[in-house]
Amino acid sequence: MTRIELTVNGEKRSDDVEPRLLLVHYVREILGLRAANVGCDTTSCGACTVLLDGQSVKSCTVLAVQADGQEVVTAEGLALDGELHPVQAAFRREHGLQCGFCTPGMVMATVGLLAENPHPTEEQVRAGLEGNLCRCTGYHNIIRAVLAAAETQAQAGPADEEVSA
Amino acid sequence: MIPAPFEYIAAESPEHALQLLAEHGDDAKVLAGGHSLLPMMKLRLAMPELLIDIGRLAALAGVIADGDELVIGATTRHADLAASELVRTDAPLLAYAAAQVGDPQIRHRGTLGGSLSHADPAADLPMALVALGGSMQLQGQDSTRLVSADDFFQGYFETALQPDELLTAVRVPRRPGVPWGYQKFVRRSNDWAIVGAAAVADRIALASMGPTPMRAQAAEEALAAGASPAEAAALAAEGTSPGEDMHADREYRQHLARVLTRRALEHQAA
Numbered sequence: 316m317t318r319i320e321l322t323v324n325g326e327k328r329s330d331d332v333e334p335r336l337l338l339v340h341y342v343r344e345i346l347g348l349r350a351a352n353v354g355c356d357t358t359s360c361g362a363c364t365v366l367l368d369g370q371s372v373k374s375c376t377v378l379a380v381q382a383d384g385q386e387v388v389t390a391e392g393l394a395l396d397g398e399l400h401p402v403q404a405a406f407r408r409e410h411g412l413q414c415g416f417c418t419p420g421m422v423m424a425t426v427g428l429l430a431e432n433p434h435p436t437e438e439q440v441r442a443g444l445e446g447n448l449c450r451c452t453g454y455h456n457i458i459r460a461v462l463a464a465a466e467t468q469a470q471a472g473p474a475d476e477e478v479s480a
Numbered sequence: 481m482i483p484a485p486f487e488y489i490a491a492e493s494p495e496h497a498l499q500l501l502a503e504h505g506d507d508a509k510v511l512a513g514g515h516s517l518l519p520m521m522k523l524r525l526a527m528p529e530l531l532i533d534i535g536r537l538a539a540l541a542g543v544i545a546d547g548d549e550l551v552i553g554a555t556t557r558h559a560d561l562a563a564s565e566l567v568r569t570d571a572p573l574l575a576y577a578a579a580q581v582g583d584p585q586i587r588h589r590g591t592l593g594g595s596l597s598h599a600d601p602a603a604d605l606p607m608a609l610v611a612l613g614g615s616m617q618l619q620g621q622d623s624t625r626l627v628s629a630d631d632f633f634q635g636y637f638e639t640a641l642q643p644d645e646l647l648t649a650v651r652v653p654r655r656p657g658v659p660w661g662y663q664k665f666v667r668r669s670n671d672w673a674i675v676g677a678a679a680v681a682d683r684i685a686l687a688s689m690g691p692t693p694m695r696a697q698a699a700e701e702a703l704a705a706g707a708s709p710a711e712a713a714a715l716a717a718e719g720t721s722p723g724e725d726m727h728a729d730r731e732y733r734q735h736l737a738r739v740l741t742r743r744a745l746e747h748q749a750a
Contacts, residue, residue: 317488334488334531335521356481358519358586359670370559370588376518377589380488381511381535424585445669446583 319383323348324392332379338372339363341379342389350390350419354448361447364420364427365389371427373446390419393426401471402426402464411460413451421447425461434465483521490533494540498621498646500532505643508532512555515582515590516598535591540648543567549651551617554593558605559584561592570654573680576662577608583670593647596632599639602672602688604664606633610693611660611678611685614652618645626651633692655680661744665736667727674727677716677740679748689722689737696741703745713742 316331323346330345342348342365351374354362358376365374366388393400399407402425412418421444428435428443435443440461441454449457491497501508509528511517512535520526534540540555543564550570552561561567561578568575581587581595581604595605596616609616609629616632618625618641627640634640641647664676664687676687677696682703684696698718702711717734724730 333485335483335485337482356522358515358582361583361585364585367588371585372589373585376515378488378511378514378518380490381514381533383490384536427588428584443584446585 317380317383319380321382321384322386324388330379334378334380336379337375338365338367338377338379338382338387339374341382342374342387348389348391351423352416352419354416354420359446359448360417360420361424361444362417362420364423364447366423366427369427369430371424371446388423388426390422393422400426401467402429402461405460405464405467406457409456409460409463411452411457412449417447417449417451421449421457425464428461429465429468433468435461437462481522483518484524484527486521486528487530488533489530491537494534494537494619494646494648497532497534497537498619498644500530501644501646502621504530504532508643510534510597510646512591512594513557513589514594515586516594516600534646540593545570545654546651548654550654552592552650552652554596554647554649555591556593558582558587558590558592558595562587570656571612571652573660573662573678574605574608574612574614574652576660577604577678580604580662580664586670592650596650597639597641597647599633599637599692600672601633601636601690601692602674602676603693604673604676604687607673607676607678607685607687607693608662609650609652610695611680611683612652613680613683614650616640616647617649617651618642619648620645624648629693630695636691638691659748661746661748663740663744663747665740675722675733675736675740677737677744679741679744681748684716684741684744686716686720686737686741689717689720689733691723694720696737699741709745710742713738713745716741 352362354360363375508530511531511533541553558578660680664673673687696716698715699712717737722733
């Protein structure tokens with residue numbers, strides 16, 4: 316067992332883990348945070364996307380021990396005081412989902428994308444989400460939701476952007 | 481899928497990693513971003529007894545200019561390589577190739593050194609290093625050696641790296657303004673190349689045309705003798721014997737090599 320100390324959704328954690336434990340299993344099984352899904356389990360589908368030190372990563376291909384000393388954010392950590400994060404709100408408003416399985420990953424990839432590029436073009440959104448597969452929607456409403464979220468964040472101003480990034 | 485059990489040590493320095501490698505040799509594997517190694521371990525195609533994590537060693541990341549070469553730390557992540565102003569100016573093909581690897585999440589984690597030591601002949605960065613005429617800095621406990629990209633890739637997933645050596649940095653010539661072209665044929669957006677072609681001036685590298693990324697030697701010689709890009713590209717598949725799989729047979733790959741080489745040469749951007 317290896318001791319890891321990290322921050323998950325703003326909360327400091329200290330856990331003894333097997334080195335082979337994947338980050339996605341750490342958040343799901345040890346912490347009970349079930350938003351990140353195990354989809355393909357081969358770094359393709361993006362359903363397990365979380366933020367690691369602010370950057371989107373596929374948590375099925377990261378060991379929990381690699382996250383030692385870092386900050387992890389899952390979809391559960393986005394809403395503040397019961398208020399949906401602008402990206403979550405936009406996915407809901409624009410109906411950017413159908414079955415919902417890919418949605419936590421899509422939302423986390425979007426939060427990461429908008430932190431790097433707050434004003435993406437439609438083409439940049441499509442390229443920015445190339446690591447996330449959706450088998451239901453055909454992507455159109457998802458792209459619409461991301462563009463709407465970018466607009467909301469721009470209107471909310473830089474102070475809000477900092478919180479959401 | 482769960483990897484077989486292993487011991488894990490986060491190296492405190494490159495020297496510490498080298499010392500661990502000397503002690504454990506073939507039983508140990510070096511972990512950086514883990515985006516080639518962990519998928520292999522999850523499939524149990526790799527079952528190292530020890531992982532030596534160099535992923536958070538700041539000394540091994542970043543890009544600096546050293547005379548007429550760029551020196552790029554082995555744990556520099558693809559996203560940082562693609563965004564580096566220095567790389568975009570002095571070795572634009574490398575920045576472009578880094579931006580073609582996988583998808584954004586993969587580029588946040590995967591490292592240059594990891595991709596090169598994994599040595600997948602279909603991957604972007606090994607082909608880019610061959611086209612650029614770069615070299616790998618291999619550090620042992622007592623000495624460091626430089627191995628050219630042409631010599632580094634020795635076989636299918638095989639490199640010149642010895643079990644007690646660490647790939648610490650990659651050197652590429654600084655050639656701002658030199659024309660280059662990059663072509664990658666895929667069926668899905670974040671896939672490996674079915675065939676790839678990369679050209680920097682008159683140097684041409686091919687991906688997925690054999691067990692290693694390779695030079696298109698006949699085409700290069702034709703260019704040097706004054707042939708047009710189209711005439712040279714017609715020779716791009718000379719001497720190759722690419723593998724066959726469900727994506728492409730041998731003839732189709734050779735056809736692609738000729739077409740992609742022509743595009744890489746004709747679309748060379750400065």
